[in-house]
Amino acid sequence: MLSKTAEYALRATIYIALKGSEDDKLGIEEIAKGIDSPKSFTAKILQLLTQNNRVISSVRGPNGGFFLTDRARKLPVKAILEAVEEANVITKCVLGLKECSETRPCPMHTQYKDIKKQLKQMFEKTSIQQLVEEFNKGNYFIDNLKGVRKPC
Amino acid sequence: MLSKTAEYALRATIYIALKGSEDDKLGIEEIAKGIDSPKSFTAKILQLLTQNNRVISSVRGPNGGFFLTDRARKLPVKAILEAVEEANVITKCVLGLKECSETRPCPMHTQYKDIKKQLKQMFEKTSIQQLVEEFNKGNYFIDNLKGVRKPC
């Protein structure tokens, strides 16, 4: 469904949102270990996320690293996909037809349209902050993202 | 969401189901034109579909070509994805985590699980025949698949 690039982008952003802050920035080494991704490749992706619409902020030098501003935390998950140019999953036809709409639907349009709508909603309505809050309420039991534990 | 390979596989199968029959087999040239795909590449994919679980049948030589048996028409769309080894979209975690389940969910699990379920349903419950029938009832207005027109 999503490329490795998009997966790492999502995982990294969520990881930074959960574990880091402006006062406690995270280094690329820790992030890559935390989300189980190749370090240099992830660094490149974080570059995209700091440039394109600034989902992630960064400072260089000692005590530097990556973090999310309050503004960034309010962004929808979709913003991450946009930064890595993969937001089109949300709108694309399942069969990959250039033209596929209500008036000129593809053979699977009827079956897929509601799912696509929900996919869109998910990425647009869910903010990064929301994912963090849900975590803090203890609704997750993730140690899937290494080093991030459910608060007791 | 799906690879080109999967998209062409779906489009080709549906195209053959709609336009062809055992008595009126379709050649690779027509199919590729019909679904707007590269000919040789599509030929390779059709090979997969004739080998792996025989979604498509074929005969060589003059008057040969591709067609779907009645048995094949009853197959779920998922069978096509399986043949090109891409049925995993149905079960994969959005974030690409190896482990992601109800008891050990990823940070987006809550948001995604119902969508994944519906995706699964769509590919498993929709048969190729169903897509054809829906077309014949006139519920589509596709000429997206070239040369396939809504019956009047």
Next chain:
DNA sequence: GTAAAAAAGGACACAAATATCCTTTTTTAA
């Protein structure tokens, strides 16, 4: 102001997906 720490950036390497071309095999029809 100098050394060290960190991200940024550039160049390259490797792998997988996509695409093309040519030859071989099978089948049909004359």
Next chain:
DNA sequence: TTAAAAAAGGATATTTGTGTCCTTTTTTAC
């Protein structure tokens, strides 16, 4: 039984995605 038509198969090319490595720039702390 031979020519032609069609898919099957093999080899290779191209492009994109993924991944690594090394140098440069920025920043901080001493």
